[in-house]
Amino acid sequence: MPLSESTSGLLASLSDDLASAVERAGRSVVAVHGRNRFPASGLAWQTNQVVTAAHVLERDTDLSITTPDGERHAARLLGRDPGSDLAVLVVADDVKLQPAERATDHALAPGHLVLAVGRPGTPEPIASFGAVSSVGGAWRTAQGGVLDAYIRADVAMLPGLSGGALADVQGRIVGMLSAYLAGGDPVGIPAATIDGLAQRIASGGTLRRAYLGVSTQPVDLQDALRSRLQVAQSTGLMLLGLEPGAPAERGGLLLGDIVLAIGGRTVEDGEALQMALGPAAIDTPTSIRMIRGGELRDITLTPAPRPS
């Protein structure tokens, strides 16, 4: 049975609209290089400012973005809020990013079709497609933050989509995607919520970061060691550098110590370390569990605010 002209025409035009929407949204989606694995995505929010997911930045320095034209630019971390998984990066003024176009003319509701658009280091954007599942408000995240609104959608969270755009079928941005806030499922942080958070991050107000003054490397823990010490995790963070006079050094940490947990939170990689050093840890005595000389040790130290 051949397809009728109108049938295939309608689907073809929907398909073209979706592809054009990906292209349009993609103009404001950049790659964010801030971890050792493949890059993640970011959203141009102002001509020199990018918002991304905080958890994809495993370090605070040596960050960069790749714009849709394929150019790579150094980026500086303005601040991050692990509780809402949002971070703000700034690039040089002459980079001239194309800020995301916002969808403002109608309220998003369950059933609306949406696209997830990212650019994890690929020349062209990547995308998935689905429907809005729910739109909620005032949500305390598992990471201790509070979002005044959030969007859930059944879009597939392809690797590297975090920090990318949740867009409507016209390619206008409705939110930024995070795979961190709901255990791998996509959560969209609405544009208006990003505005508020980004402003607070930029002003450095309530979103300060705790600071230990360490550089670390994830290391595998031998099975024999794990079973002898009754440790469940398979990796820890070995201290490779200690800043003179910083909280870690003053608190008695030594090079070669393998940190297992901070404040009762397991730290297996750089991402977990960043998440453990939220604002709540500043000036708060915090327990550090580590392996030193093949034995478990616990010490308490007090993280300071991160120097600007």
Add this chain to the structure above:
Amino acid sequence: MTLDVLAAADTISSALHDLTTDIAQSVVLVRGSMGGSGCGVIWNQPGLVITNHHVVPGRSAELTVAGGRRLVGRVIRRAPALDLAALQVDGELPPGVRVGDSDALRVGDLVLAVGNPMGERNAPSLGIIASTPHEVLRLSITLRPGNSGGALVNARGEVVGIPHMVTGSGLALAVATSTVRAFLQGADGERPGDRDQDGLRWI
């Protein structure tokens, strides 16, 4: 909600249904003589069925065409590196598919996979092209074992790929029809790399 909006959604639903029933005529169920099962696509050449190499490990396979008639297909060519196999069928086959240009696909284009997921005959799955098309298409779509060797069609009902692998994250891969064309002209592809290490598995 306006009537126009309801009508558009209703028409799109009907269009997807029509597309599914149309393409299902040209998708066959394939049972390999040495185990393995999946689908095959009746190609636009007499007696030719295209499927995945991993669906037909043996020299021949039993094909069930729309309506339940069974035929035997002989493997006349295979390229393990491309995961493609060509079957020759001596009996009469339903009409073949229209083959589309996979290189012309754009990220975001709608695609529909029709196969035999978890034994559901001719079940459609809707998705989109997830990244720039190459010899293998990356799709954002939910596929299951039994989709292998089936048809991936664009919104115009033209076959653009043969789905063959999935990852755990809502991502699937399909062999592009540009690769099928090259295969039919004699290409074997390169030795399979370490694609299994990326968490990919056959479907």
